[in-house]
Amino acid sequence: MRVFLLLALVFIAAPRVAAQAPxxxxxxxxxxxxxxxxxxxxxxxxxxxxxxxxxxxxxxxxxxxxxxxxxxxxxxxxxxxxxxxxxxxxxxxxxxxxxxxxxxxxxxxxxxxxxxxxxxxxxxxxxxxxxxxxxxxxxxxxxxxxxxxxxxxxxxxTQEGPDGLAVPVRSLEVCNAWPVAAEIAIGAGVEFGGFESTGWETIPPRLCQIVYRGFPMNGEVWFVSRRAGQDTEAFTREARLCVSRGAFTAQDSRQALVNAEQCPAEAPVAAAAQRVRFNRGVSRYQAYVPRD
Known part of the structure; x- marks a missing residue:
C-alpha cells in the first residue's frame, strides 16, 4: 500500500442543483x-x-x-x-x-x-x-x-515499519485439545530490554483462545501449559520459563526468567515451556497445548 494518489484541487463555480446531480x-x-x-x-x-x-x-x-x-x-x-x-x-x-x-x-x-x-x-x-x-x-x-x-x-x-505503516501486532492463539480446561502462562520481551512472565489464563476444553497480543522483543513468545486445578507439569520442552503456581506477574531480565539457574521469588517455579517465534511480517501464530 505504498503507492498513493495525490489529487490536485480545481474548484469550479457551478453549484450542485440536486442530490442526484454529480x-x-x-x-x-x-x-x-x-x-x-x-x-x-x-x-x-x-x-x-x-x-x-x-x-x-x-x-x-x-x-x-x-x-x-x-x-x-x-x-x-x-x-x-x-x-x-x-x-x-x-x-x-x-x-x-x-x-x-x-x-x-x-x-x-x-x-x-x-x-x-x-x-x-x-x-x-x-x-x-x-x-x-x-x-x-x-x-x-x-x-x-x-x-x-x-x-x-x-x-x-504501535510503531512505524520501513514503509511508514504500522508494524504488525503479534497475536498468539493457543488451542486446547484436552477434554478439560487448560491454563496458560506467557513470557515475552518488553520495552527497554526487559522481560515479563505472567499467568494463568484459562482456555476451556476443545477451544482456541488468543493469550498474547503485543510486540515481543525479537519476535519470541514463550508459554507454559497445565491442566486447570493441577500443579505445573514438567513436560519435556525446549526451554524452561519461571512461573508461580498461583496468579502472578514477574518482570526482570530475560536471563532471570528463561532457562535461569535460579528463578526469582515472584516466579519461583522453572516450568517446561514452548517457544513461539514470529517470522517477519507474521502477525498471528497458532499453537497447541501439549497432550502429555
Whole structure:
C-alpha cells in the first residue's frame, strides 16, 4: 500500500442543483495515530446503483490530507482506513465492506467474492457537507481513541515499519485439545530490554483462545501449559520459563526468567515451556497445548 494518489484541487463555480446531480467532492482526512495509514473512498459517480472505489491515499502520522475524489452523486461517501493490523471503522461488524487490493486502485466496488490479492475491508458512511464554489466536503479523522480499552493502548504503542505503516501486532492463539480446561502462562520481551512472565489464563476444553497480543522483543513468545486445578507439569520442552503456581506477574531480565539457574521469588517455579517465534511480517501464530 505504498503507492498513493495525490489529487490536485480545481474548484469550479457551478453549484450542485440536486442530490442526484454529480458534483465535485473534497476529501479532508486527518490521522492522529502514531503511524501512517492508507485511506480509501467508495462513492457513486452516476445515479446508477453502483459504487466506484479508489485508494490508497497515504496520510503520515499526525498529518491531514486534502484531495478531490471526483464527481459524486448522493449525499454521502464511504470511507475506510488500514495500517498493519489496524482497521477503521474500529468495529468487528462494519456497516459496509468492499474488496480492496494492496496496491493503488480506482475501480468499480465489489461487495464480496474477493480475489486472492484482495481483502474485505470495512467502510463507514460519511455525510457530505457544503464547502465552497459548488464543492461538497467529506471530513473524517482517525485516532487510536476510536478503539476501546486495551486495544486503544496497544494502538498507541504501535510503531512505524520501513514503509511508514504500522508494524504488525503479534497475536498468539493457543488451542486446547484436552477434554478439560487448560491454563496458560506467557513470557515475552518488553520495552527497554526487559522481560515479563505472567499467568494463568484459562482456555476451556476443545477451544482456541488468543493469550498474547503485543510486540515481543525479537519476535519470541514463550508459554507454559497445565491442566486447570493441577500443579505445573514438567513436560519435556525446549526451554524452561519461571512461573508461580498461583496468579502472578514477574518482570526482570530475560536471563532471570528463561532457562535461569535460579528463578526469582515472584516466579519461583522453572516450568517446561514452548517457544513461539514470529517470522517477519507474521502477525498471528497458532499453537497447541501439549497432550502429555
Amino acid at each position: 458534483g465535485p467532492v473534497l476529501l479532508q482526512a486527518c490521522n492522529d495515530a502514531p503511524f501512517g495509514i492508507g485511506v480509501a473512498a467508495a462513492f457513486r459517480d452516476t445515479p446508477a446503483d453502483r459504487y466506484m472505489i479508489r485508494g490508497w491515499f497515504q496520510i503520515p502520522a499526525g498529518e491531514c490530507l486534502e484531495g478531490g475524489l471526483g464527481d459524486v452523486v448522493g449525499e454521502d461517501v464511504w470511507i475506510g482506513a488500514v495500517s498493519g493490523e489496524w482497521r477503521w471503522p474500529a468495529t468487528d461488524e462494519p456497516e459496509q465492506a468492499f474488496c480492496t487490493p494492496a496496491q493503488s486502485f480506482f475501480e468499480q466496488a465489489r461487495l464480496g467474492d474477493c480475489s486472492d490479492n484482495e481483502r474485505l475491508t470495512g467502510f463507514e458512511r460519511v455525510a457530505l457537507e457544503p464547502f465552497q464554489a459548488g464543492w461538497d466536503r467529506a471530513r473524517v479523522r482517525f485516532s487510536c481513541e476510536d478503539f476501546e480499552g486495551e486495544e486503544a493502548a496497544l494502538c498507541q504503542q
